[in-house]
Amino acid sequence: MNYIPCMITIGNFICGLLAIHSLLYHNIHAAVLFIFTGMLLDLFDGMAARKLNAVSDMGKELDSFADLVTFGVAxxxxxxxxALYSLPxxxxxCVLTYSICGMLRLSKFNIEQSKLPTFIGMPIPFAGMCLVLLSFTYHPILLAIGACGLSYLMVSKIKFPHFKKHAAENLESGRWN
Structure with a gap:
């Protein structure tokens, strides 16, 4: 039972890899589907770990690796x-900056912020979803500006609410049953 949360996290990682694979074959819609599926798995891995009393340092590290692939690189x-290919x-x-800032964001979270009630800097899953949505503007300049803005927000000192923790607390307390 203790391995279930890690298996869910590995599912998130696989979704990120499959999204990248889909992009290699120019299947944009499959890539988006895999990224969103990874997001769902990311929502449930922590919840499962708390429910099964299987929270671990290994799980936290796996989650960061999976998030980097699914919400950073993909x-x-x-x-x-x-669109960004048209701006050689x-x-x-922009792609490198976004991915590097995502990696820095996750490292900073693991070292300093995992116990805080709010996020300092935009969480990478939220930034990843924003970048996916921005991608559908198909406008390279707007997308480049958006990617740079999201990169900055991930490493900024701006506080963001910790929706995942609040959602898990509400679910565990029965307020959403």
Whole structure:
């Protein structure tokens, strides 16, 4: 039973890898579907860990690796595939900046913030969803500006509510039953 949350997290990671694979074959819709499926799995892994009393350092690290792939690398590659490719140097720079800021965000969270009631900087799953949605503007300049803005927000000192913890608390207390 203690492995169930880690298996859900690995499912999130697999979704990120499949999203990237889909982009290699120019299947944008499948990539988006895999990213959103990864988001659902990301919502449930922590909840399952708390319910099964299986919270662990290993699970926290796995979650960060999965989130980097599913909400960092895959959305940036999606943005590049749909529009940023038309801005050769700037497009690559935006993709790299977004992914690096996502990696920094996750590292900072694991070291300093995992016990705080709010997020300091935009959580990478939220940034990833925003980048996926921005990608459907198909406008390279707007997408480049959006990717850079999201990159900044991930590493900023701006506080964001901790929706996942509040949702888990409400579900566990029976307020959503």
């Amino acid at each position: 959305p940036s590659m999606l943005a590049y595939s749909v 140097f700037i497009g690559i720079l």
